[in-house]
């Protein structure tokens with residue numbers, strides 16, 4: 488595994504609190520891909536199984552629709568070669584289960600079926616396309632079996648008994664199966680498309696080596712079933728590389744609860760603790776979204792003024808690739824100003840405003856949608872790292888609203904160009920790997936070309 492990681496300029500370091508951490512051995516610039524890896528097993532969620540190939544998880548297209556397995560008629564494939572790979576890796580053993588409608592009851596069971604069939608072959612010394620490093624990495628992942636909730640363990644025991652009875656392994660024991668289920672619980676990934684909509688689940692042993700931070704320097708993207716880990720800021724030699732296990736827009740108490748209950752640790756990242764150089768500012772983000780409501784609290788008052796303050800200070804940093812220190816300093820000044828003036832944001836109001844934003848888009852009320860969209864963008868910029876896929880996608884949607892807003896005339900087109908230029912910059916960092924992701928960059932480019940033509944007439 489070490490030699491696999493070193494090809495990518497990263498290594499594992501032992502860590503007292505986290506067991507191990509991924510450390511960079513070279514400089515990664517924002518937007519570069521840190522590592523691309525394959526799953527031990529993955530599958531589309533049941534609602535997507537007619538639209539995504541069961542093996543590579545890519546979507547069908549009009550010229551080549553997905554074809555179903557003629558025996559069970561439960562899974563779909565994009566090509567003969569995917570169907571063949573699926574047959575030899577797991578489907579040969581599972582097809583009759585699906586036919587008899589004794590298929591997996593839930594995703595944990597489906598994943599256990601697929602992973603344990605492969606592990607049994609591996610333990611029987613079957614050649615598995617040089618994937619030995621994936622198995623070794625998987626076996627070393629933490630199980631947290633002693634920490635897991637008793638109700639989960641009861642469920643894992645039940646699933647393991649069923650899977651062990653049906654699949655009749657040569658080497659894998661029932662106890663191994665319980666360990667694997669515990670590993671899935673604190674290591675597995677949901678798989679999302681370029682718009683961050685979830686369509687599948689996967690066991691990615693390499694991706695599972697990355698620890699969590701509430702202010703991550705890396706993100707996880709996908710191309711079908713392939714996992715892509717990208718850095719979203721420049722990373723120096725010796726830095727730890729972190730992804731985020733939870734939505735960083737959540738308030739601290741909710742993040743801590745989720746991390747404790749699912750991953751069994753207390754987060755001490757720069758946003759949750761205070762011994763890092765920039766932690767002063769990062770801990771302030773949580774003060775801003777968690778403040779006690781009191782008489783002097785101005786929640787949502789004078790939104791226009793706040794939005795203008797935030798966007799005029801932070802958007803130029805997105806466009807001009809300023810240094811991380813310059814960006815953090817600007818963020819610090821704004822957050823301090825907002826806190827001094829008692830302006831607090833409530834995450835509940837962010838989700839209701841977002842819903843309203845999309846309602847206005849559905850009703851084609853472009854002018855109202857741009858006002859709401861700008862407000863949402865300003866809050867996102869306070870909470871998320873600047874080169875984050877959520878910011879990229881929101882900028883694109885907002886740019887489209889400005890473009891559609893003919894009531895705003897020329898000014899609206901100019902603002903569309905400004906916002907779309909920012910979207911392009913961020914997407915070039917977050918979405919520059921994988922066909923589905925790159926397609927979003929192409930869409931922004933096409934719209935920008937049209938908008939610029941309009942201005943030049």
Ligand SMILES: C[S@@+](CC[C@H](N)C(=O)[O-])C[C@H]1O[C@@H](n2cnc3c(N)ncnc32)[C@H](O)[C@@H]1O
Nearest residue numbers: 505506507629673674695696697698699750752
């Ligand atoms: C997906 S694994 C990450 C890799 C793990 N450190 C290893 O060496 O296998 C998740 C587990 O790592 C540990 N972990 C991840 N991020 C952490 C953090 N920020 N602080 C403490 N422990 C962390 C927790 O035990 C968690 O359940």
